[in-house]
Amino acid sequence: MSFEPKILGILCNWCSYSGADLAGTSRKKYPANIRIVRVMCSGRVDPVFILKALQSGADGVLILGCHPGDCHYTSGNYKALRRMEMLKKLAEQMGIEDDRIRLDWVAASEGDRFAEIIKDMTEKIKQLGPFPRDGGDNG
Amino acid sequence: MAKPKVALYWAASCGGCDIGLLEIGENLLKLIEAVDIVFWPVAIDVKYKDVEAMEDGSIDVCLFNGAIRSSEQEHIAKLLRAKSKVMIAYGACAYQGGIPGLANMYNREMIMERAYLETPSTENPDKVLPQTSYQAPEGELTLPLLFDTVKTLAQTVKVEYIIPGCPPEAQTTWMALEALITGQMPPVGTVITGNAKAVCNECPRKRDVKKVKKFYRTYEIDPDPEICLLEQGLPCAGIATKGGCDARCPKAGMPCTGCYGPVDGVIDQGAHFMNAIASVIDSNDPNEIGKIIADIRDPAGTFYRYSLPDSILRRARV
Numbered sequence: 001m002s003f004e005p006k007i008l009g010i011l012c013n014w015c016s017y018s019g020a021d022l023a024g025t026s027r028k029k030y031p032a033n034i035r036i037v038r039v040m041c042s043g044r045v046d047p048v049f050i051l052k053a054l055q056s057g058a059d060g061v062l063i064l065g066c067h068p069g070d071c072h073y074t075s076g077n078y079k080a081l082r083r084m085e086m087l088k089k090l091a092e093q094m095g096i097e098d099d100r101i102r103l104d105w106v107a108a109s110e111g112d113r114f115a116e117i118i119k120d121m122t123e124k125i126k127q128l129g130p131f132p133r134d135g136g137d138n139g
Numbered sequence: 140m141a142k143p144k145v146a147l148y149w150a151a152s153c154g155g156c157d158i159g160l161l162e163i164g165e166n167l168l169k170l171i172e173a174v175d176i177v178f179w180p181v182a183i184d185v186k187y188k189d190v191e192a193m194e195d196g197s198i199d200v201c202l203f204n205g206a207i208r209s210s211e212q213e214h215i216a217k218l219l220r221a222k223s224k225v226m227i228a229y230g231a232c233a234y235q236g237g238i239p240g241l242a243n244m245y246n247r248e249m250i251m252e253r254a255y256l257e258t259p260s261t262e263n264p265d266k267v268l269p270q271t272s273y274q275a276p277e278g279e280l281t282l283p284l285l286f287d288t289v290k291t292l293a294q295t296v297k298v299e300y301i302i303p304g305c306p307p308e309a310q311t312t313w314m315a316l317e318a319l320i321t322g323q324m325p326p327v328g329t330v331i332t333g334n335a336k337a338v339c340n341e342c343p344r345k346r347d348v349k350k351v352k353k354f355y356r357t358y359e360i361d362p363d364p365e366i367c368l369l370e371q372g373l374p375c376a377g378i379a380t381k382g383g384c385d386a387r388c389p390k391a392g393m394p395c396t397g398c399y400g401p402v403d404g405v406i407d408q409g410a411h412f413m414n415a416i417a418s419v420i421d422s423n424d425p426n427e428i429g430k431i432i433a434d435i436r437d438p439a440g441t442f443y444r445y446s447l448p449d450s451i452l453r454r455a456r457v
Contacts, residue, residue, distance in 0.1 A: 046410070046414055047410045047413055047414055047417075048406065048407050048410045048411070048414070048451065051407065051410055051450075051451040051452055052406075052451055054452075055451050055452060068423070075423070078423040079417075079418060081423075081425060081428060082417045082418065082420045082422075082428055083413075083414060083417040083418070085417070085425070085428050085429060085432050086413055086416065086417040086432055086435075086438065087413065087417075089432055089435070089438050090413060090438040090439060090442065093244070093437075093438060093439045093455065094244075094439060094452055094455045094456065095455045095456030095457055096452075096456060132456050
């Protein structure tokens with residue numbers, strides 16, 4: 001059986017979740033590998049959520065927020081950007097492939113873009129394989 | 140009434156925790172008056188077989204320092220656990236893995252190669268590496284197995300209390316020992332520091348708005364003696380670290396490195412620290428953010444200085 005990755009999506013309420021909703025109502029096709037959690041703002045996303053998701057069964061984590069300048073709370077997405085940049089640098093050092101953690105922007109009108117991002121990420125993680133939760137520990 | 144029996148042990152540690160214990164000064168006399176020390180490799184000559192001969196549960200308290208990274212350390216941790224009524228993780232290494240825990244950025248093979256083959260001061264033309272067993276003419280010689288992954292004490296055996304620090308400050312050690320001598324130990328599971336809040340809570344430096352355009356390494360600037368170190372661009376872990384040390388490092392102009400572990404309720408000290416550092420970056424421009432972040436040369440070593448084995452990821456994927 002081919003590997004079907006589990007991807008956790010953490011989506012902001014105002015833009016990205018509406019974008020995902022639009023993808024659904026417009027019957028856009030995208031892989032069923034994503035599990036979506038809605039938060040009020042991408043600025044709510046703590047790096048702990050991402051690390052915990054990976055350690056608890058996710059093979060990739062996708063954070064989606066409003067485009068820069070469009071945040072419902074003015075600057076929450078910039079906060080997410082700063083945290084994710086920092087987390088990605090740490091992840092690189094920890095041997096976590098860059099494609100497993102992704103921050104992107106999806107507006108409420110971008111159902112197509114949402115579907116594209118999910119397709120692209122699923123494809124990339126399929127190639128990476130499952131996240132090694134045991135970390136290669138051999139005693 | 141017989142005096143309580145106390146055992147002390149060091150596993151993967153530098154010996155600083157034993158010095159830390161001596162830091163309690165004249166209180167040491169009170170301690171020796173109140174308890175019997177039955178095992179303490181650094182100070183008294185008691186062998187492993189003497190501990191093995193003790194009855195299970197016959198030691199009242201074991202103060203265990205150091206992380207677990209070899210079969211010998213794991214064996215002694217399990218042995219002392221069986222012999223002791225109360226097990227205390229003493230110091231940052233036993234608590235969260237400590238500095239030796241940073242070995243989890245690598246694996247056994249990489250560590251062996253580095254230590255025995257690659258280091259500039261090593262000459263090992265035959266590429267001899269330590270073996271767990273060797274047949275010498277005189278008989279079999281053995282060495283403990285080095286683990287691939289460093290573990291904390293609590294990941295190895297059940298632990299009742301934690302005394303954090305690298306090493307624990309004298310006042311923290313004495314607070315715990317006094318509670319022990321007087322039989323007033325806190326609820327099981329307590330991280331004994333005397334302060335549930337962050338180091339910032341004890342730090343006298345002036346705090347204002349935290350907005351940072353550039354991070355520095357400690358040798359790069361001479362920080363202002365009055366102002367918060369983080370505001371001056373030094374990644375200070377005080378915000379993510381439990382207090383009780385009296386903010387000794389920030390008071391001396393050095394940023395906190397986080398040896399007292401996370402504040403209550405935090406599951407991953409490094410991620411918590413990283414989150415705070417990312418939040419103070421004063422820029423909305425992706426390129427500029429990248430540049431500011433590049434100032435933090437070693438995120439894993441900065442954020443998880445003492446806590447990598449106790450973090451969510453536990454180790455790097457190598």
